[in-house]
Amino acid sequence: MKVNDVPQDHSDKFKKEFSVLEFAVDEKGKYKAVKSTGFEPKNVALEQAWEFEEEKFEKARVLCQNKKKSFIYFHMKKNMMNIKILSGYTGYSWFKVWKDCLYKNENKLTEKELDNYRYAFGYKTVDEVRNID
Numbered sequence: 001m002k003v004n005d006v007p008q009d010h011s012d013k014f015k016k017e018f019s020v021l022e023f024a025v026d027e028k029g030k031y032k033a034v035k036s037t038g039f040e041p042k043n044v045a046l047e048q049a050w051e052f053e054e055e056k057f058e059k060a061r062v063l064c065q066n067k068k069k070s071f072i073y074f075h076m077k078k079n080m081m082n083i084k085i086l087s088g089y090t091g092y093s094w095f096k097v098w099k100d101c102l103y104k105n106e107n108k109l110t111e112k113e114l115d116n117y118r119y120a121f122g123y124k125t126v127d128e129v130r131n132i133d
Contacts, residue, residue, distance in 0.1 A: 053080065064132050070106035072097075074132045075121050089120035 022036045060077035063069040076086050076097075083101070087094040092113075099105050100113070109117075114126045123129060 061132055064103070067103045070101055070103050071130055071132050072106065072109075072117055073101035075117070075129060076101065079121050086117075086120060090116050092116075 022034050023031050024034045026032045057074075057078050060069065060074045064071055064074045072086075076082070081089070083094050083097045086092075087097045090097065092100075100109060100117075111126065114129055118124075118126050118129050121129065
C-alpha cells in the first residue's frame with residue numbers, strides 16, 4: 001500500500017484517541033510508518049467493543065454504589081484487568097486482591113496497600129483510587 005492510500009476515516013470519535021501505526025511504501029519504494037485513523041468498518045467495530053467495556057464499567061460502578069463491591073473492583077474493571085492481572089501488578093496474591101474487591105474490606109486497606117493499587121492503576125494520588133465517579 002502506498003503512503004497516500006493508508007485509510008484515514010476522519011470521524012471525530014476516534015481521531016484523537018485511536019490511531020494505528022501502519023506501514024506503507026513511499027515514492028522511493030521504501031517502507032515508512034504512517035499513522036492511520038482507520039476506516040469505517042474498523043472504527044464501527046472499535047466503537048461497539050468500547051461501548052461493551054463502558055457497560056461493564058457502569059455495572060461495576062453500580063455494584064460499588066450498592067455496597068456489593070469495593071472501589072478496587074471498580075478500578076480493576078475500569079482498567080480492563082482481572083484479579084490475576086491485578087495480582088501480578090501489585091505483587092499481592094490473587095486471594096488478597098479478591099478479598100480487597102469486597103465492599104466489607106475496602107476500609108481495612110492500609111495507605112501502603114492503597115498506594116500499591118494506585119501505582120498498579122497508573123493514578124497519581126490515592127484519592128483517585130477511592131473515587132468511583
